[in-house]
Every structure is written in structure tokens, then in C-alpha cells.
Amino acid sequence: MTPAGRLTYRRAVNRVMLTLTGVCAAGIVSILLFILGYLLVNGARSLNWSFFTELPKPVGELGGGMANAIIGSGKVLAIATAIGVPVGFLGGVYLSEYGSTTFAFLVRYTTDLLNGVPSIVVGIFAFSLFVLRAKHFSTLAGGVALGVMMIPIAVRSTEEFLRAVPTGLREAALALGTPKWRMLATVVIPAARDGIITGIMLNLARVAGETAPLLFTAFGNTSWSPGLNHPTATLPVMIYTYALSPYDDLHRQAWAAGFVLLMLVLTVNVSARFIVARSGPAGGR
Amino acid sequence: MPMPMESRERVPGPPRARVAVPDVPPGIVDNVAVPTSSLAEPAEQPLFGPGVTEKIRVSGLDFYYGATQALWNISMRIPARHVTAFIGPSGCGKSTFLRTLNRMCDTVKGARVHGEIHLDGEDVFELDVVALRRRVGMVFQRSNPFPKSIFENVAYGLRVNGGLSRAAIAEQVERSLQRAALWDEVKHKLHQSASGLSGGQQQRLCIARALAVDPEVLLLDEPCSALDPIATAKIEELLLGLADSCTIVIVTHNMQQAARVSDYTGFFLLGKLIEFDRTERIFQNPARKETEDYVTGRFG
Numbered sequence: 001m002t003p004a005g006r007l008t009y010r011r012a013v014n015r016v017m018l019t020l021t022g023v024c025a026a027g028i029v030s031i032l033l034f035i036l037g038y039l040l041v042n043g044a045r046s047l048n049w050s051f052f053t054e055l056p057k058p059v060g061e062l063g064g065g066m067a068n069a070i071i072g073s074g075k076v077l078a079i080a081t082a083i084g085v086p087v088g089f090l091g092g093v094y095l096s097e098y099g100s101t102t103f104a105f106l107v108r109y110t111t112d113l114l115n116g117v118p119s120i121v122v123g124i125f126a127f128s129l130f131v132l133r134a135k136h137f138s139t140l141a142g143g144v145a146l147g148v149m150m151i152p153i154a155v156r157s158t159e160e161f162l163r164a165v166p167t168g169l170r171e172a173a174l175a176l177g178t179p180k181w182r183m184l185a186t187v188v189i190p191a192a193r194d195g196i197i198t199g200i201m202l203n204l205a206r207v208a209g210e211t212a213p214l215l216f217t218a219f220g221n222t223s224w225s226p227g228l229n230h231p232t233a234t235l236p237v238m239i240y241t242y243a244l245s246p247y248d249d250l251h252r253q254a255w256a257a258g259f260v261l262l263m264l265v266l267t268v269n270v271s272a273r274f275i276v277a278r279s280g281p282a283g284g285r
Numbered sequence: 286m287p288m289p290m291e292s293r294e295r296v297p298g299p300p301r302a303r304v305a306v307p308d309v310p311p312g313i314v315d316n317v318a319v320p321t322s323s324l325a326e327p328a329e330q331p332l333f334g335p336g337v338t339e340k341i342r343v344s345g346l347d348f349y350y351g352a353t354q355a356l357w358n359i360s361m362r363i364p365a366r367h368v369t370a371f372i373g374p375s376g377c378g379k380s381t382f383l384r385t386l387n388r389m390c391d392t393v394k395g396a397r398v399h400g401e402i403h404l405d406g407e408d409v410f411e412l413d414v415v416a417l418r419r420r421v422g423m424v425f426q427r428s429n430p431f432p433k434s435i436f437e438n439v440a441y442g443l444r445v446n447g448g449l450s451r452a453a454i455a456e457q458v459e460r461s462l463q464r465a466a467l468w469d470e471v472k473h474k475l476h477q478s479a480s481g482l483s484g485g486q487q488q489r490l491c492i493a494r495a496l497a498v499d500p501e502v503l504l505l506d507e508p509c510s511a512l513d514p515i516a517t518a519k520i521e522e523l524l525l526g527l528a529d530s531c532t533i534v535i536v537t538h539n540m541q542q543a544a545r546v547s548d549y550t551g552f553f554l555l556g557k558l559i560e561f562d563r564t565e566r567i568f569q570n571p572a573r574k575e576t577e578d579y580v581t582g583r584f585g
Contacts, residue, residue, distance in 0.1 A: 100394065168429035172491070175389060176442040176498060177419030186441070191432055 036262065043256030046249070051256055056222055056233075062249050066257055068224050072139065072232035073261070076218055077208055079143020079228070080150055084207075085200055087147075088154020092196075095155065096162035097184055108156075115152035122148050123213030131217060137231035142218025146207045153206070157199030161192040197276055205265040211236040235261045332549075332562065333364055340365035340502060340532045341386060346400035348381055348556075350393065355381045357557045359400070363549070368524055368533040370543035370564065373553035373579070379536045380426075382553065383504050386534065387421035388414050404502070419446065422500035426507040428487035430479035430494075435471050438479050438490055442498035457497055465493035466523045485516025492523065496531075503527065505535040509542065521546045540580055544568050552576045 057064030126145035173183035225232035242254035341363040348356035371379040462468040467489040509517040551561040
């Protein structure tokens with residue numbers, strides 16, 4: 001090939017690859033926009049004030065809302081976070097900073113296995129742990145099921161982000177006569193903070209849409225669910241039930257619930273990042 | 286384990302030392318600024334002159350990374366409130382040796398030490414490692430400021446130690462930045478991020494951070510290797526000033542630097558301490574052939 005020919009060839013390859021990467025990037029964004037738009041178009045007619053404030057109407061009546069399911073999902077996710085985040089975070093700190101033995105290998109291996117357990121099996125676990133004993137469904141059982149599902153990813157993402165903190169920072173702290181726990185708390189974890197929080201947010205978004213483990217733990221409820229010890233409606237289970245029903249109005253409400261669920265996750269995500277960004281200089285930079 | 290220093294054939298594997306490309310022309314000895322009066326002193330005079338006391342004593346130190354022995358039977362006495370430099374080709378063990386002095390080598394998996402190191406007569410392997418590192422500070426090759434503000438970087442060690450009021454911390458931060466010759470450059474932006482500083486400023490910030498806890502000994506591991514000559518000159522000047530109050534031990538690639546800043550110099554080769562003496566003697570009248578070859582650029 002002549003030098004000029006080679007240049008033409010290189011430019012052509014460059015154009016093709018640039019187009020490919022651009023198309024894929026645009027594809028990712030358009031999938032989200034498409035889903036959002038589709039949910040909105042199909043559920044728009046049910047998205048009104050009463051959707052957020054009213055209880056579901058009995059079958060056959062039009063209107064009604066999902067206030068109880070929105071609160072129910074919130075409660076279930078709060079319990080899941082209260083279980084999954086501390087256990088996952090502390091486990092990740094152990095694996096990254098202290099675990100170098102056979103035990104750590106075992107923990108890492110079982111964590112990966114746990115991550116591969118189908119969500120419905122996790123639901124059965126919570127079912128036999130809570131529902132069978134208490135002889136009734138409950139918010140708590142649903143929260144525990146989702147919390148268990150959060151643990152493996154929380155562990156591994158925390159571990160990875162902590163490992164990525166440069167050795168130089170650790171050595172600088174240790175060389176000042178800092179005890180290891182204090183080095184972790186004041187230098188390593190703050191430097192990894194943004195990554196760890198992102199990991200938790202993605203994790204929360206993932207379990208927020210889980211339906212299977214809630215079917216026989218939180219179950220469902222046509223009315224309010226006081227406390228944590230009663231069955232509760234949740235958005236994913238409502239979507240599931242309504243989508244299977246033969247009524248158009250309920251179909252529309254299922255679409256609207258999907259939209260609300262997505263927006264809830266997005267809101268939590270954005271506000272968490274906002275709080276982090278406000279709380280001081282970020283680590284690692 | 287007793288071992289004659291000459292037995293190089295016992296070093297496992299290929300020698301890790303690169304054959305030095307001399308960074309100094311052979312005429313360097315003439316350029317070394319040392320008091321000429323010392324040349325007249327008899328060769329058999331004691332290592333430490335009058336008024337010089339011992340800060341660290343190392344006896345028979347062997348160091349292993351797993352199965353690889355990195356240091357062989359090192360013994361030396363490091364004088365208090367002077368600058369001691371370690372020179373030698375890459376991989377000769379000088380940094381490893383430096384890291385045994387504050388037990389930073391403890392953090393390396395599979396690292397083992399035999400032999401003794403005494404700090405003011407106390408066995409450092411018996412001391413609590415946290416307490417030891419408060420007395421023996423360290424500055425690293427790559428500047429490593431915390432992702433915090435300039436003020437918080439210097440205050441870090443003070444906060445870890447605890448027991449100081451806010452005012453006392455602020456005062457000590459200012460004093461440390463002044464000792465590190467950085468105060469005038471940063472006093473207007475103490476609460477900005479340290480990552481906005483230049484490389485040389487970051488390294489002086491790291492020195493200020495180490496000085497803030499008033500260490501008895503300051504170890505520096507090639508602190509200028511990533512810096513330009515002007516930043517290097519600032520740090521060298523600073524070290525000369527610090528030696529009045531602090532014992533300084535510096536590892537350097539740069540022989541001129543050792544000649545400029547140090548009172549005592551140790552020459553390492555393939556994990557062994559070949560020679561340790563007053564700097565002017567190492568550079569002008571070394572006792573050993575290897576040292577002479579290295580400092581005159583004829584190493585090989």
C-alpha cells in the first residue's frame with residue numbers, strides 16, 4: 001500500500017469505529033428514554049394526584065391509586081438497605097483490608113455464589129425464615145429477602161473500590177503513626193466514598209424492581225399495612241398483579257406504577273449523589 | 286547471620302542492580318563542596334566526631350521478601366541531628382533498608398527481618414509500631430498528599446495523636462509549613478485542596494505533614510526523584526536546616542545530592558552495605574574499590 005493509500009485506509013477505519021462507538025452510546029441512552037416514554041404514554045391517564053394518594057379501588061371500579069404500594073415499597077427498601085448496606089460494606093472492608101487467608105477466600109467465593117442464587121430462591125429463604133414461623137406474610141420478610149439480595153454486590157463493590165485506593169495514601173497515613181482502623185476510617189474509605197455510594201445506589205435500583213422474592217414474603221395488600229408485621233402492597237407486585245388482570249384501567253395503572261418506580265429509584269440516586277457532592281471535597285482526586 | 290560482604294555469589298538470581306549509567310562525570314569529586322580541613326584528618330579517626338551522638342544502631346540486619354534475601358548483614362550507626370544519605374544503584378536495597386527503620390516493611394506480605402535495630406537504645410521490633418512511626422516519620426518518593434485541604438493534610442497527624450486544641454493545631458500547622466518552607470506559598474489557600482499544588486509543593490507539603498508530629502527521625506525515600514532542579518534545591522536547603530533539630534536519613538539516586546546535603550553516606554550494592562563513613566571521605570577517599578568505582582562513575 002502506498003503511504004497515501006494507508007492514510008485513506010486509516011481514516012476510513014477511524015470513521016467506522018467512531019460511528020460504531022457513537023451508535024452504541026446513543027443506543028444505551030435511547031433504551032432508557034424509550035422505556036421511560038413508553039411507560040409514560042401507556043400509564044399517563046392513570047398518573048394523577050389520586051394515584052399517589054388513594055388506595056386501590058375494588059375490582060370493577062375505575063380510578064383509585066397505589067399510595068399503599070408506594071409506601072410499602074419504600075418500607076421494604078428501607079429494611080433491605082438497613083440490612084444489605086452495613087453487612088455488605090463491613091464485609092467488603094474485611095475482604096479488602098484484613099482478609100488474606102483461607103477464610104477470606106471462602107467468603108469471597110460464597111459471596112459470588114450467593115449473587116448467583118435466583119431471586120425466587122432468596123424469597124423462599126425469607127419465606128421459611130419468617131412467614132412459616134409467624135404464619136403470616138409481612139413487610140419485614142420482604143425487606144429481609146431484598147436485603148439478602150443486596151449483600152453480595154455490596155460486598156464486592158465495596159471491596160473493589162477500597163482496593164483501588166493507592167498504596168501511597170495508605171503508607172502516608174501509616175507513616176504518621178496512624179493505627180490501621182483510623183487510616184481506613186479517615187483516609188481509605190473517604191477516598192473510595194464516591195465509588196462505594198455509586199455501588200450501593202446501583203444495588204438499590206436493582207432490588208427495587210424485584211418481584212419474585214416479594215410474592216410470598218410481603219405478598220400484597222389492598223389496604224394500608226401498619227408497622228412491619230403485616231403483608232404489604234409493593235409497586236413491583238402491584239405491576240405484576242395488575243398486568244395479569246383483564247381490565248384496561250388496571251393495565252394503565254400498572255404502566256403508571258412502572259413509571260413511578262423508575263422515578264423513585266432515580267430520585268434516590270440523584271439526591272444521594274447531591275448530598276455526597278455537597279459534603280466536601282471528594283476522595284481520590 | 287554472619288556473612289562476608291564480598292560473597293556476592295550468594296545473591297540468588299541475576300543481580301538486580303543495573304550497571305550504572307554514571308549520573309556524575311568522573312570529575313565530580315572536585316566539585317563536592319566539603320570543608321577541606323577534614324581532608325587533613327587522620328584516616329583512623331572515629332566515625333563520630335566529638336559531640337555527635339548515636340540515634341539509631343543497626344546490627345546484623347537481614348531482610349527477606351519471601352525466599353529472596355534483599356539485605357545482607359547490615360550494621361551501622363546513624364548519628365543524631367545530622368543528615369545521613371544512602372546511595373547505590375537501583376535495587377541495591379537502600380530503600381528497603383530505609384523502610385525497616387520505621388517498620389514500613391511490615392506492610393509487605395512475606396517480608397521477614399532478622400537482626401536488630403535500636404532507636405535510642407530501644408529495640409524497634411519490641412516497640413509498638415504505631416508509637417515507633419510517630420517518632421520516625423517518612424517522606425516517600427512520589428508525593429502522596431491526602432485528598433483533603435492543605436491544612437487538613439498537615440493537621441492529620443496531630444488529629445490522630447489527639448489532645449490538641451484547635452488553636453494549638455492551627456499553630457503547629459503554620460509552624461510545620463514554615464519549617465518545610467511552604468508557608469509563604471500556601472498561607473492564602475490553606476483550605477484549598479492539596480491536589481492543586483505543584484509537584485515540588487506537594488512534596489514539601491508531605492514533609493510538613495511528617496514534621497507536624499515532631500518526629501525524632503525523618504526518613505526520606507528519594508524525595509526529589511520526580512522534581513525539577515529548582516524544587517530539588519528547595520528541598521535540599523530545607524533538609525540542611527532541619528538537621529539542627531531532627532535526625533535525617535535520605536535515600537537518593539543522585540550522588541551530587543548526597544554530597545551536597547549529607548554529613549554521612551552509606552554505599553549499598555546488591556543488598557549489602559559496602560561502606561559507611563563521613564560523606565567527604567566516601568566521595569574523596571573511599572576505603573573500598575566498589576565505592577570509588579561508583580562515586581567516580583566507573584561502576585561496573
